[in-house]
Amino acid sequence: xxxxxxxxWLHALCLxxxxxxxxxxxxxxxxxxxxxxxxxxxxxxxxPPYSFIKDGQPxxxxxxxxxxxxxxxxxxxxxxxxxxxxxxxxxxxxAVWKGSVxxxxxxxxxxxxxxxxxxxxxxxxxxxxxxxxxxxxxPYHKESWKLVRDINKTxxxxxxxxxxxxxxxxxxxxxxxxxxxGTLQGCLRENxxxxxxxxxxxxxxxxxxxxxxxGMRSQLEWGLDNKPSNFDIDDDGLEALGHxxxxxxxxxxxxYRQLAYAVDAVISSMVENGEMEKIFSHYxxxxxxxxxxxxxx
Numbered sequence: 001x002x003x004x005x006x007x008x009w010l011h012a013l014c015l016x017x018x019x020x021x022x023x024x025x026x027x028x029x030x031x032x033x034x035x036x037x038x039x040x041x042x043x044x045x046x047x048p049p050y051s052f053i054k055d056g057q058p059x060x061x062x063x064x065x066x067x068x069x070x071x072x073x074x075x076x077x078x079x080x081x082x083x084x085x086x087x088x089x090x091x092x093x094x095a096v097w098k099g100s101v102x103x104x105x106x107x108x109x110x111x112x113x114x115x116x117x118x119x120x121x122x123x124x125x126x127x128x129x130x131x132x133x134x135x136x137x138x139p140y141h142k143e144s145w146k147l148v149r150d151i152n153k154t155x156x157x158x159x160x161x162x163x164x165x166x167x168x169x170x171x172x173x174x175x176x177x178x179x180x181x182g183t184l185q186g187c188l189r190e191n192x193x194x195x196x197x198x199x200x201x202x203x204x205x206x207x208x209x210x211x212x213x214x215g216m217r218s219q220l221e222w223g224l225d226n227k228p229s230n231f232d233i234d235d236d237g238l239e240a241l242g243h244x245x246x247x248x249x250x251x252x253x254x255x256y257r258q259l260a261y262a263v264d265a266v267i268s269s270m271v272e273n274g275e276m277e278k279i280f281s282h283y284x285x286x287x288x289x290x291x292x293x294x295x296x297x
Contacts, residue, residue, distance in 0.1 A: 028108055028256070028259075029255075029256045029258065029259060030256065030258040030259040030262055031258075033073070033075060033108055033259060034073070034074070034075065036075075037075050037076060038070075038075050038076040038077070038078050039066075039069070039070050039073060039075050039076075039077060039078070039108050039109065040077075040078040040079070040080055040107045040108045040109070041062075041066040041069075041077060041078070041079055041080065041107055041108070041109050041110070041111055042079075042080045042082050042095035042096065042106075042107035042109070042110040042111065043058075043060070043062050043063060043066070043079055043080070043081060043082070043111055043112070044062075044081075044082060044083075044084060044112060045081040045082060045083050047060070047084075047112075048060060048199075048219070048222060049061055049218060049219065049222035049283040049284075049285055050062040050063075050111075050112055050218070051063055051079075051081075051111075051112075058079050060283070061218075061279055061280060061283050061285065062111040062112055063079070064279045064282070065111065065140065065267075065270070065276070065279060066079070066109075066111060068266070068270060068275065068279075069109075069263055069266045069267070072266045072269075073262065073263075073266070080095065080105060080106070080107040082094060082095050088113070088114060091110070092110065092113070092133075092134050092251055093133075094106075095107055095110040095251075096110050096133070096134050096251050096252065096253055097133040097134055097253050097254075098133075106253075108252070108256075108259065109250055109251070109252055109259075109263055110134075110250060110251040110252070111250055112248055113136055113248065113249055113250055113251040114136075114246055114247070114248065114249075115136055115137070115138075115139040115246075115247040115248060115249030115290065116246060116247065133253065133254055134251045134252065134253060134254055135251070135252055135253075135254045135257065135260050136249055136250070136251050137249055137250060137252075137260055137264050138249045138250045138260075138263060138264040138267040138268065139247040139248060139249040139290035139291070139292055140248060140249060140250075140267050140270070140271055140276055140290065141247070141248045141276070141280070141287065141288065141290065142245055142246070142247050142248070142288040142289065142290050142291065143216055143217065143218060143245065143246055143247075143248055144216070144217050144235065144244055144245035144246075144288070145175065145176055145214065145215070145216060145217070145235065145238055145241060145243075145244055145245070146214070146215070146216070146217040146220055146233050146234060146235050146238075147168075147212050147213070147214050147233070147234060147235065147236065147237060147238065148202075148205065148212060148213050148215075148220045148224065148231055148232065148233045149211065149212045149231070149232050149233075149234075150205060150208075150210075150211050150212065150230055150231060151230050151231070151232050152230045153166060153211040154166065154211055154212065158234075158236040158237065159236065159237050160180070160183060160184060160188065160237040161184065161187075162211075163180070163188045163191050163192070163211070163212065164184075164187050164188060164191065165191070166191060166211035166212070167191050167193055167209065167210045167211055168180065168188070168191060168192055168193065168210060168211060168212040168213065168214060169192075169193045169194075169195055169198075169201030169202075169204060169205060169210045169212070169213040169214075170192060170193070170194060170195070170198075170201065170213070170214050170215065171194075171195055171196070171197055171198045171201065171215060172194040172195065172196065174198075174214075174215070175241065175242070175243070176214035176215065176238075176241070177192070177194065179238075179240075179241050179242075180192045180214060183240065193210065198213065198215035198216070198219045198220065198223060199219070199223045201213045201215070202220070202223040202224060205231075206224075206228075214238075217233065217285075217286065218280075218285045218286075220233055221233065221284060221285050221286060222283060222284055222285055225284065247290040247291055247292070248290075249267075249290070250263060250264075250267070271289060271290070271293060272293075
């Protein structure tokens, strides 16, 4: 009887493993992408101005970049919509080399990945590479933290001390949130207002409920649309913020270097010929070339 139960258990285990393997989407090499006539990009869900749904269709800066890459490669673009996990390491695992615990689906290319040499070669607590399953390359934009002020309220004051008396909004658990709550020995804490998104904070800024909002420059610009003349965007007061700016690039599974080089070539061309800047301008966002393009060859 025990032998029969063991046989049934092993049979069930084999079925589960076979189902898991059949439903696991693997990242693909260059030849497979070309042969299939499509390339799949991992983009963040509901993350304007980079990737979101508008009128039932994918839209945003990263979506347009993905479309251009696909067009240059002669294939169709497809999208793997992902929700940000706790860390970038988690996002890389979920999007590029392993897949989420829900469906195990991965994309061929992940867009909007921090391009940082120190991070790329970071080690875990055992001295092993943290991200050895992916290659990060092809920086296409420099992002930065900024403040938008209502100068009718703040006047000519350019430091943070004024927010001891006036309200400033931030997206909760963002780097500016932690910075503003802790800076100046916590003197700003009572006037730092927390929001689920930076766009909710901008709504209150435009309604006169806040004097300023801190966030990513791209989201501040896109969220303000036609910026009123009394709104000013700069980084005055953020000098002590750890990472005020960072380059953004792509990630691809480490073993598929040919695909990585093909995508890198398209992105480099877009940066050099002005196509990248045109995409950002279409979404009313200032474009700043990544640091590597500032180095003279």
